[in-house]
Structures are given as structure tokens and as C-alpha cells.
Amino acid sequence: MDIATLDHICALSKLNFTEEEQKDMLGQMTDIIDLMDTIKEYDITYDDTKDHNEIGYGDLRKDIPAPSFPTEKLQQNTTPRDNCYVVPKMME
Amino acid sequence: MDLKNITAAQLRRMLDSKEIGAKEAASEFLSEIKKNDGKVLSFITVTEDEAMKNAEAAQKRIDAGNAAPLTGIPIALKDNLCTDGIRTTCSSKMLGDFVPPYNATAVEKLIKDDYTLLGKVSMDEFAMGGSTQTSAFAKTKNPYNTECVPGGSSGGSAAAVSAGFCTAALGSDTGGSIRQPASFCGVTGLKPTYGRVSRYGLVAFASSLDQIGPIARSAEDCGIILNAIAGVDPHDATSKDVPFTDFNEKLGKSISGMKIAIPKEFYGDAVDDEVKTAVMNAAHEYEKMGAELVDCSISTLKYAVQAYYLISSAEAASNLSRYDGIKYGLRGEGHSFDEMIRDSRNRGFGAEVKRRILLGNYALSSGYYDAYYRKALALKQQIISEYNAVFDKADVILTPTAPSVAYKIGAQDNDPVKMYTADICTVTVNIAGLPAINTTCGYNAAGMPIGMSIVGRRFDESTIIQTADAFEKTFSPVRCTL
Amino acid sequence: MSNLYPTIGLEIHAELLTKSKVFCTCSAEFGGEPNSRCCPVCSGLPGTLPVLNHTAVEYIIRAGYVTNCEISRFTKWDRKNYFYPDLPKAYQISQMPRPVCLNGYVDIVAGGKEKRIRVNRIHLEEDAGKLVHDEATRSSLADYNRCGIPLIEMVTEPDFHSAEEVVAYVEKIKLLYKYAGICDCKMEQGSLRCDVNISLAPKDSKELGTRAELKNLNSTKAITRAIEYEIYRQTEIIESGGRVLQETRRFSDTTGETTALRSKEDAHDYRYFPDPDIPPIIFTEEELAAIKEALPEMPQQRKERYMSRYGLAETDADNIINDKDICDFYEAAIKAYDKPKAVANFMLGEFLRRINLGEMSMTSLKFAPEDLARLIELGDTDKINKNNYKTIFVEMINTGEKPDAVCDRLDLWVKDDSSAVEAVIDKLIADNPKPVEQYRAGEQKVFGFFMGQANKALKGQATPNTIKAILEQKLKG
Known part of the structure; x- marks a missing residue:
């Protein structure tokens, strides 16, 4: 793994590293990827229809609404404004 | 009264015969925690008031003569099980102050039985790890030797049971996180079939692998607890409606004629000799009971750790994306959404969690998906079909639970590859969705417990409980002393 | 005149009319106090899990049938991962390789010509929440009420070459979805939303040009204006030797122009993968047949009935079916008074005239179909003189008074003295x-x-x- 790839994956992951952290992480991730790469030698293809974990259409939840959750309790782990979650202003 | 080595089944009889009161039992454990958990660091939150309230309600029910099997039984919960009004941290700074507004289904079921909640126990951060040393709040130690790890990720659960801080605990198992710490701490831990216990309210690590299960002092206790928490749940579409009456129904029945498979790949160079010897001794013990040992092979084992880390990290990367500081959890600073969310996650997550997120996003990202994630799914299918073939000719499979006994704290620090490959014995069970139970089969020269795993057919927990129980009845455990 | 030729594809998002949300039991109704129609599941709390709504699946299959799609016997859901504050889980549950519906088509008439538009796929996903921007505190406020409203996304092949065709298609889809009972298609409320992909290339070129994606088109008028503006903009760029950028652009109703949106995610790598919380679904032939059987009568079927059984002219039948509210009113009226032609004549005349004059609207009618039926019956049976239709009808429009009561009050009964x-x-x-x-x-x-x-x-x-x-x-x- 190179720095550019790590940067890209960090962007996808919404993580930042200091230069020093990045060096460590790059080394560790390289080791990890090397381990993962050993599966490339195994020749096998995936067929999602053969997972056999499907359920039937009849097993789905019936469309019956239930009362929603008390807003205050739902938001007990944040500080809402006008019952809304607050985030830094989004640009379009 | 010393309740440290008492099983849930024994405590049930004592409570019902009024030999001890529920409040007395609760107090006994609470004072044990106060006295000794400073050495073990298994609890993150001790719920003293809750415990006494629970015990009072339990006593009323016992007095009324309609106690359920877990009424008044003091239990600890892994800190990734949501408890309404009680802090649930996942051992992460990210959720250091998180108070769920709802109960996990498994917890709800324990509440229905009027169990006694002693508290929330430590784990590896977001259940990622095998040592409980990635916990941001309580780096739990092994009660058999506090210089050693208790295993993980349910290290707090296993250590608390082992140290006698509770009668039993719930853990969760994604790649061995119940069985391996149970093995390291010399207790019994059951990972049920995927879909047997609802995952609703279990903070997700890897959704296709996670499963809640009990850690206790006996296979019988594991069965008692599984009886309480199992069952299909309308809140979890992956829970399965497979009827059961009593997971302990086969307890005490002879295992004569049972076919026990020994997959050779699990007894290779990666596993310490002392472990192999202890497990094989147990195998021969089974032979003496009339069981037949059958050779078999799981040839994909050499790719299992890779498949496991690719699948679990991919799911984890997605599951942990919701921690952005907005709705709950550590809220970082920043002038834009992007700055704020990055700051929240940089500060909230520890190094191991970050590694898994990076690996997961790498495996899913454009250009790498087919080579890694999709390949891992193919391996999963292959592993499942290998297990199916084994179960065509055997009733259960016997393997070591971990390649070694509990190792010294710090021994695997900063060596993720070493840490990951140590999961070799447990991960295939999760990949295949099978039930497995760890019980102690011996001790090494230093007195550290060695665990073995009995793996069963899907939804056949009662057979592995029966098998583990049969061995436990022949075995004299050496309990730890603090 | 430029020889550049536009090629246009369409994505239509439609909110389904289920009672509960697609993955939890919260009400799927529009609006409400912020975060009042939410629960731990749709607010993305740790530990929560999605459980798929049966009716949402039935409705997307209906959408497939009315647009001539193949229905997959095996379908599954995927996670589309991206960070945005209106998306509490930081992934949207959607479908990638195994959508419910594939390979359909819809016939439209545009510019007097019939044309077949191919439908590439329709998949079922969850809607996101809404953000309100607060300039004063430089913050945005997130309301998750809309999170988890079931949404179907239809993607067409790039078969359109003019705004007129696109609008005809959108109108046709609105009609089909409304008759199928799966969406109320209120573009102004966002229950039906369109994104347009448009590129320009020389007419004889085999390759398509670089496309721009237009968002925020909340009326057919906006669609027309945005496409026309975009054709103009891209033509200018190409003819002055420039290069059109592949980007997402936002249409402004006030300026009538499209502007480039800032890219919201680096690289747009959504990392789709199968959602491990939702098992794939398999349908049996019987289940699909039952869904098809239960489809409400579609506009084409009604039209044929009106022409063959009621003897209505084709244009008259079209005028009734083209508005489902009017058509449903007509159906109810002829149920009350079995003279389909007389009722049609009245509705196509006086009734539509009053609507077009803005004197009444189908969404706030004060009288019932039975009342209109009674009025026509009174005229047909010489209980009143038909010359008094208007007088009585105006009273019904304004006050909802029953026709018999109006006749009593205004002394309009025929006496034949x-x-x-x-x-x-x-x-x-x-x-x-x-x-x-x-x-x-x-x-x-x-x-x-x-x-x-x-x-x-x-x-x-x-x-x-x-x-x-x-x-x-x-x-x-």
C-alpha cells in the first residue's frame, strides 16, 4: 500500500493521521494487505444465488405502522435545536 | 457464603429453597467486585442500584413461587449490548457517554425473567481484538495470571465469570470473541448458531458474523441462558424461527456412538503442542465414553483468517460509519461537516478500530472489491460446503479454541498480523454460521487454562452442550484465586 | 443551426404509499414535527436493524408490471456508503446488482408520434432525511422524518431526444404509478423526483457526448426549462471548442439556469456491498401472479372499457383517464347513476370547465360523486330543466349543498303546469x-x-x- 492509496482510503473512512501515525499505519496496513493477498492464489468464483440464506416474500414484515419514539429520548445523546440534529452548515 | 464457584443451576436451587435471598446473592457479588475487580478490571460500569432493584423484584417473584430459571441470577453484560438508560460504551471513547434509549432483545428477555444485572463489562473496542487490551476504559487482566490477557473481545465477560464476580455473563462472538476468552479464562462459552439469538441491540461489528451468547461456569448454565435469550425476533430479519424446547434436553444422555470429527488442519504447526495434547487427551476421554473419532479436513482453513478479516472489516467499516458525532457519541470540532466528522472519528476510535475501518474500505473500494471482498464471499461458500461435508459423516467437530494459552499483556502489541492469525481456530465457525462451545480441557505447566471447542450442526446447540457437559462431568476444574 | 443532437436519460424517484417506513414501523406519512416520525432504527442508533416492509416490495413489483419489466425471482439489498448529515447510518440501503425489476418499456406519445422508451431497472431503497440551513448560526439542522420512506428509483435507457419526450414520459409514469396505487406523484412535495442525464453529440455520431446530470427538477416545467437551458449551454461550449464536464448540476427555478454542484464525496466511491442485515428474497411464481392479479385497473384498461362499453369517443375517454382523480370521480358517479355517457358529457363539459376556470379543484371538492350523479339524473328524468344545471352546479361547488336541496331552496323543480x-x-x-x-x-x-x-x-x-x-x-x- 502506498501513501496515495492510504490517503484515498482515509478520505473514504473520514479519518486523518499525523505524519508519524501515517508512517506506522502504512507499515501495518502493508503487512495486513500482504496477508490478505494470499487469497489471490485461490481460484474460486462467487455466486450470490448459492448463499442459500434467502427468505420468502411471505416472511417480510407486514405494513402496519406503530407509534414512533419520543423525540426527546431519541435525542438524549446529543443537543438538538428545534428537535433537529445540529451539524456545521452544509454547502451544496 | 461463597458464591464464586456456584453455577446458575446451583444458585437457582439455593434461591428457590430460600437458602439464600436474591438481594443477598446480589450483594455478595457486588462486594466481590468491589474487593477484587481492581486487580482484574473487568467492569466498566457496575450497576449497584439496578442490581438491588432487580434482586428485590426477583425475590418477590421467587416468593410468589413463579421464578423463571434466571430469576435473581446475577449476570454481567458485555458493554456492546444496549441497555435502556445504562451507559453502553463498546469500550470506545466514541461511545464513552452513550446511553441507549432502548434495550437489546436479549437483554429484554433477561429482564422478563427478572435477572439481576450487576453491570457492564469490558471488551475490545467495538469487539475488535482478542485481548481486551484495545478497550479505552478497562484493559481487563486474566484472573489466572494478571500479567496475561483474558482474551477477547468478550474478555470482561470471561474474566468476570472466571474471577467469580458474577454467575454468568453475556458476550458476543464475531470471530471467536466468546470462545477464545472463555478458553483463556478457564470458563465455558457458547457461540450459538447465526440467527439463533436476535442481534437487535447488539452494537454491530460484522453483521453477518455477530452472535450473542453466554459465558458461564458450565455447559449446563450456557444452555439455561440460551433457553432464555434465543428465539426469532421481529426486529432482526436474520434471526431464524427454528423451534426449540430446552437446549439442555440431551444433558446426561450417553454420547456412546457419537461421531466426533478431528479436522487435521486445526492441529498443525500454528497450534502449541501443549494445546494439541490437552485437546487430544479430551478426545480420547470421549472415546472412552463410547464416541468414535473421525478424521476429516477443512482445507480452506489456510484462507480462513483472510476471508474473515476481509468480510468482517468490510462490514465494520460500513457499520461504524454512523459514528459521526452528530446524533450521539464523541463530537469533534470543525467548521465544516467534513472537518467535524473527521475530528470526531480521529479522537473517538482507537488504532485497531481504525485499522479495521481502513482495511474494510480498502477491500470494498473500486478496483479492489473483486480481488478481496468478493473473493472472501466465495471462500465463505467454500468453507460452508466443507463443513457440510464433515457433518455428513460426523455429529460434532472437536478443535482447539486458540493456538496457545493466554499470552502476556503487550506480546501482540503493534503486530496486527500476529494478532489476526491467532484467530485461526475460531473464525471458520462464524463464517459458516455454526454453533460452538468452549470448555476447559486442561491446564499448562504454568496453570493457565487450555480450552477446546466443540462445533455442531446449524441449530444443533443441544448436541454440543451435551458433549461439553459430558466432558465437564469427568473433569475437575482448577478455579483461579485472586 | 447546430447539428448537435441531445441524448437524454432519466432517473425517477418515487416515494411509495406504504403506511409504515420501509425498514421500521414508523409512519410513512409526509411531514410532521421534526424527528417526530422516528425511532432508533430510522435514526441510525447503534445496534438497530432494518426489517423490510412487505407492501413496499409488493408496490415495486407493481411498478415493474405497469412498466413491462421482468421481475427478478431473486433480489437483494446493498449498502451505498457515503457520509452526509441527512443519512444517519452513513449508508443508504439500496439495490445494486439484483434490483427487483429489469428490462421494461413504456410507450409514450410526443409531438404526435408514438415512441417506446426502454426501462433499464427499478430498485427499492430508503429515502434520506431533510436539512434546513441556518445562516445565522452557520449550521444545518437535520430532520430524519423522511429517513426510511420507501423510494423506488427507475432508470431509463438514454432513449429521449427532446424535453417534450421527457415530459411525456414523466406524465405517463405519474399516471401509471397513480393508477397502480403506489405513489401520489406530487412533484411539488417531492414524492416524485426526476434527475436528467443529458449529453450532446453530432447527429450521425455513434458515440455519446459527455453527460451532465441535472438535479432538483421539481415540476415538468422545470424539466423542460432545465433541458432546454442545458442544450443551449452545452451547444455553446462545444461550438466554441470547449469540453463539457461530467458533473452534477442543479437547476434554479428563479434563474432558469443550471449550475455545477460541489462534489459531495471525494471520488464518489460508494463501496456497494450486500447488506448483511437483510436476507435476499425469493419470489414464487404464485406470489408474483397474485401481485399481478391484485393490480388495480390501469388507465388503458379503463379507456378500453369506456370506448367499447360506454361508447365514449377516444379523445373523451383520454380526457377522463388522464387525470386519475377525475377518472375515479367518474367511476364513482357512474356507480351511483348508471348512465356513463351522460355523466361523461357533463364532466367533460361543465365539470372540466369549472376546474379549468379555477373555480373548483379535485383536491378540495365540497360535493360527492353521488351528488353529481343525482344532478344529472334529475335533468335526465325531467325533474329539473337542464338549463338549470349550471345554477345548481355552482351552488354545489360553492357550498356542497345537495342538488335536491338547491332545487327546493331556489324553487327549480319542473312543475309542468x-x-x-x-x-x-x-x-x-x-x-x-x-x-x-x-x-x-x-x-x-x-x-x-x-x-x-x-x-x-x-x-x-x-x-x-x-x-x-x-x-x-x-x-x-
Whole structure:
């Protein structure tokens, strides 16, 4: 793994590293990827229809609404404004 | 009264015969925690008031003569099980102050039985790890030797049971996180079939692998607890409606004629000799009971750790994306959404969690998906079909639970590859969705417990409980002393 | 004139009319106090899990059937991962490789020509929440009420070459979805939303140009304006030797222009993978047949019935079916009064006229289909004079008063009192000697003048037949 790839994956992951952290992480991730790469030698293809974990259409939840959750309790782990979650202003 | 080595089944009889009161039992454990958990660091939150309230309600029910099997039984919960009004941290700074507004289904079921909640126990951060040393709040130690790890990720659960801080605990198992710490701490831990216990309210690590299960002092206790928490749940579409009456129904029945498979790949160079010897001794013990040992092979084992880390990290990367500081959890600073969310996650997550997120996003990202994630799914299918073939000719499979006994704290620090490959014995069970139970089969020269795993057919927990129980009845455990 | 030729593809998002959300039991109704229609599941709390709504799946299959799609026997859900504050889980549950519906088509008429538009796929996903921007505190406020409303996304092939075709298609889809009972298609409320992909290339070119994606098109008018603006913009760029960028652009209703949106995610790598919380679904042939069977009657079927059984002209039938509210009203009215042609005539005339004048609207009618049926019946059976239809109908529109009550109050019942009629006609003949002369000299058309005058004087209290008979007799002299 190179720095550019790590940067890209960090962007996808919404993580930042200091230069020093990045060096460590790059080394560790390289080791990890090397381990993962050993599966490339195994020749096998995936067929999602053969997972056999499907359920039937009849097993789905019936469309019956239930009362929603008390807003205050739902938001007990944040500080809402006008019952809304607050985030830094989004640009379009 | 010393309740440290008492099983849930024994405590049930004592409570019902009024030999001890529920409040007395609760107090006994609470004072044990106060006295000794400073050495073990298994609890993150001790719920003293809750415990006494629970015990009072339990006593009323016992007095009324309609106690359920877990009424008044003091239990600890892994800190990734949501408890309404009680802090649930996942051992992460990210959720250091998180108070769920709802109960996990498994917890709800324990509440229905009027169990006694002693508290929330430590784990590896977001259940990622095998040592409980990635916990941001309580780096739990092994009660058999506090210089050693208790295993993980349910290290707090296993250590608390082992140290006698509770009668039993719930853990969760994604790649061995119940069985391996149970093995390291010399207790019994059951990972049920995927879909047997609802995952609703279990903070997700890897959704296709996670499963809640009990850690206790006996296979019988594991069965008692599984009886309480199992069952299909309308809140979890992956829970399965497979009827059961009593997971302990086969307890005490002879295992004569049972076919026990020994997959050779699990007894290779990666596993310490002392472990192999202890497990094989147990195998021969089974032979003496009339069981037949059958050779078999799981040839994909050499790719299992890779498949496991690719699948679990991919799911984890997605599951942990919701921690952005907005709705709950550590809220970082920043002038834009992007700055704020990055700051929240940089500060909230520890190094191991970050590694898994990076690996997961790498495996899913454009250009790498087919080579890694999709390949891992193919391996999963292959592993499942290998297990199916084994179960065509055997009733259960016997393997070591971990390649070694509990190792010294710090021994695997900063060596993720070493840490990951140590999961070799447990991960295939999760990949295949099978039930497995760890019980102690011996001790090494230093007195550290060695665990073995009995793996069963899907939804056949009662057979592995029966098998583990049969061995436990022949075995004299050496309990730890603090 | 440029030889550049536009090629356009369409994505239509439609919110399904289920009672509960797609993955939890919260109400799927529009609006509500912020975060009042939410629970731990749709707010993305740790530990929560999605459980798929049966009816949402039934509705997307309906959408597939009415657009001639193949329905996959095996379908599954994927996570589309991206960070945005209106998406509490930081992934949207959607479908990637195994959508419910594939390979359909819809026939449209645009510019007088019939055309077949191919549907690439339709998949089922969850809607995101809403953000309100607060300039004063430089913050945005997130409301998750809309999170988890079931949404279907239809993607067409790039088969359109003009705004007119696109609009015809959108109108057709609205009609089909409404008749299928799966979406109310209110573009202004966002329950139906369109994104347009548009590129320009020389007409004989085999390759398509670089496309721009236009968002925020919340009316058919906006679609037309945005496409026309975009054709103009891209033409200018290409003809001045520039290069069109592949980007997402936002249409502004105020300026009528499109502007580039800032890219919201680096690289747009959504990292789709199968959602491990939602098992794939398999459908049996019986289940699909039952869903098809339960489809409500579609506009084409109604049209055929109106023409073959009720004898309506094609344009009349079209005018009724093209608005589902009007068509449903018509259906209810003819149920109450089994004279489909008479009811159609009234509705295509006076009824539509009042709507077009803005005097009434289908969403706030004060009278019921049965009331309209009764009014027409009163006229047909000579209980009232049809000349009083308008008077009575206006009262019904304004107050919702029943036609019988209006007739009572305004004394509009036909009485057919022949002495009164005679008296009026006698007076008419006496007052108009010249027209009488003309009539008697063979000028039949003045008869109409007398009919009109008599009607007016009698205020509809006699039927035209009675008036006519007496008038004919008296005029003969």
C-alpha cells in the first residue's frame, strides 16, 4: 500500500493521521494487505444465488405502522435545536 | 457464603429453597467486585442500584413461587449490548457517554425473567481484538495470571465469570470473541448458531458474523441462558424461527456412538503442542465414553483468517460509519461537516478500530472489491460446503479454541498480523454460521487454562452442550484465586 | 443551426404509499414535527436493524408490471456508503446488482408520434432525511422524518431526444404509478423526483457526448426549462471548442439556469456491498401472479372499457383517464347513476370547465360523486330543466349543498303546469308579432327564439318538451 492509496482510503473512512501515525499505519496496513493477498492464489468464483440464506416474500414484515419514539429520548445523546440534529452548515 | 464457584443451576436451587435471598446473592457479588475487580478490571460500569432493584423484584417473584430459571441470577453484560438508560460504551471513547434509549432483545428477555444485572463489562473496542487490551476504559487482566490477557473481545465477560464476580455473563462472538476468552479464562462459552439469538441491540461489528451468547461456569448454565435469550425476533430479519424446547434436553444422555470429527488442519504447526495434547487427551476421554473419532479436513482453513478479516472489516467499516458525532457519541470540532466528522472519528476510535475501518474500505473500494471482498464471499461458500461435508459423516467437530494459552499483556502489541492469525481456530465457525462451545480441557505447566471447542450442526446447540457437559462431568476444574 | 443532437436519460424517484417506513414501523406519512416520525432504527442508533416492509416490495413489483419489466425471482439489498448529515447510518440501503425489476418499456406519445422508451431497472431503497440551513448560526439542522420512506428509483435507457419526450414520459409514469396505487406523484412535495442525464453529440455520431446530470427538477416545467437551458449551454461550449464536464448540476427555478454542484464525496466511491442485515428474497411464481392479479385497473384498461362499453369517443375517454382523480370521480358517479355517457358529457363539459376556470379543484371538492350523479339524473328524468344545471352546479361547488336541496331552496323543480306555460306563450306571441309572422311564413329558425324566451320566462319550471308542444300548437295559430 502506498501513501496515495492510504490517503484515498482515509478520505473514504473520514479519518486523518499525523505524519508519524501515517508512517506506522502504512507499515501495518502493508503487512495486513500482504496477508490478505494470499487469497489471490485461490481460484474460486462467487455466486450470490448459492448463499442459500434467502427468505420468502411471505416472511417480510407486514405494513402496519406503530407509534414512533419520543423525540426527546431519541435525542438524549446529543443537543438538538428545534428537535433537529445540529451539524456545521452544509454547502451544496 | 461463597458464591464464586456456584453455577446458575446451583444458585437457582439455593434461591428457590430460600437458602439464600436474591438481594443477598446480589450483594455478595457486588462486594466481590468491589474487593477484587481492581486487580482484574473487568467492569466498566457496575450497576449497584439496578442490581438491588432487580434482586428485590426477583425475590418477590421467587416468593410468589413463579421464578423463571434466571430469576435473581446475577449476570454481567458485555458493554456492546444496549441497555435502556445504562451507559453502553463498546469500550470506545466514541461511545464513552452513550446511553441507549432502548434495550437489546436479549437483554429484554433477561429482564422478563427478572435477572439481576450487576453491570457492564469490558471488551475490545467495538469487539475488535482478542485481548481486551484495545478497550479505552478497562484493559481487563486474566484472573489466572494478571500479567496475561483474558482474551477477547468478550474478555470482561470471561474474566468476570472466571474471577467469580458474577454467575454468568453475556458476550458476543464475531470471530471467536466468546470462545477464545472463555478458553483463556478457564470458563465455558457458547457461540450459538447465526440467527439463533436476535442481534437487535447488539452494537454491530460484522453483521453477518455477530452472535450473542453466554459465558458461564458450565455447559449446563450456557444452555439455561440460551433457553432464555434465543428465539426469532421481529426486529432482526436474520434471526431464524427454528423451534426449540430446552437446549439442555440431551444433558446426561450417553454420547456412546457419537461421531466426533478431528479436522487435521486445526492441529498443525500454528497450534502449541501443549494445546494439541490437552485437546487430544479430551478426545480420547470421549472415546472412552463410547464416541468414535473421525478424521476429516477443512482445507480452506489456510484462507480462513483472510476471508474473515476481509468480510468482517468490510462490514465494520460500513457499520461504524454512523459514528459521526452528530446524533450521539464523541463530537469533534470543525467548521465544516467534513472537518467535524473527521475530528470526531480521529479522537473517538482507537488504532485497531481504525485499522479495521481502513482495511474494510480498502477491500470494498473500486478496483479492489473483486480481488478481496468478493473473493472472501466465495471462500465463505467454500468453507460452508466443507463443513457440510464433515457433518455428513460426523455429529460434532472437536478443535482447539486458540493456538496457545493466554499470552502476556503487550506480546501482540503493534503486530496486527500476529494478532489476526491467532484467530485461526475460531473464525471458520462464524463464517459458516455454526454453533460452538468452549470448555476447559486442561491446564499448562504454568496453570493457565487450555480450552477446546466443540462445533455442531446449524441449530444443533443441544448436541454440543451435551458433549461439553459430558466432558465437564469427568473433569475437575482448577478455579483461579485472586 | 447546430447539428448537435441531445441524448437524454432519466432517473425517477418515487416515494411509495406504504403506511409504515420501509425498514421500521414508523409512519410513512409526509411531514410532521421534526424527528417526530422516528425511532432508533430510522435514526441510525447503534445496534438497530432494518426489517423490510412487505407492501413496499409488493408496490415495486407493481411498478415493474405497469412498466413491462421482468421481475427478478431473486433480489437483494446493498449498502451505498457515503457520509452526509441527512443519512444517519452513513449508508443508504439500496439495490445494486439484483434490483427487483429489469428490462421494461413504456410507450409514450410526443409531438404526435408514438415512441417506446426502454426501462433499464427499478430498485427499492430508503429515502434520506431533510436539512434546513441556518445562516445565522452557520449550521444545518437535520430532520430524519423522511429517513426510511420507501423510494423506488427507475432508470431509463438514454432513449429521449427532446424535453417534450421527457415530459411525456414523466406524465405517463405519474399516471401509471397513480393508477397502480403506489405513489401520489406530487412533484411539488417531492414524492416524485426526476434527475436528467443529458449529453450532446453530432447527429450521425455513434458515440455519446459527455453527460451532465441535472438535479432538483421539481415540476415538468422545470424539466423542460432545465433541458432546454442545458442544450443551449452545452451547444455553446462545444461550438466554441470547449469540453463539457461530467458533473452534477442543479437547476434554479428563479434563474432558469443550471449550475455545477460541489462534489459531495471525494471520488464518489460508494463501496456497494450486500447488506448483511437483510436476507435476499425469493419470489414464487404464485406470489408474483397474485401481485399481478391484485393490480388495480390501469388507465388503458379503463379507456378500453369506456370506448367499447360506454361508447365514449377516444379523445373523451383520454380526457377522463388522464387525470386519475377525475377518472375515479367518474367511476364513482357512474356507480351511483348508471348512465356513463351522460355523466361523461357533463364532466367533460361543465365539470372540466369549472376546474379549468379555477373555480373548483379535485383536491378540495365540497360535493360527492353521488351528488353529481343525482344532478344529472334529475335533468335526465325531467325533474329539473337542464338549463338549470349550471345554477345548481355552482351552488354545489360553492357550498356542497345537495342538488335536491338547491332545487327546493331556489324553487327549480319542473312543475309542468300547462296553464302557466300557455299564459307565458300567449304573452310571447302577443308581444312579438313580427317573429310570429316570420314563423308562419315558414322561417322555422325563429322557433328557437320562442323556445329560448319561454324557457327564460318559465325559469326552467317546465320541461322543454312541454314548452315545445304548446309553442308549436299556439304558433300554428
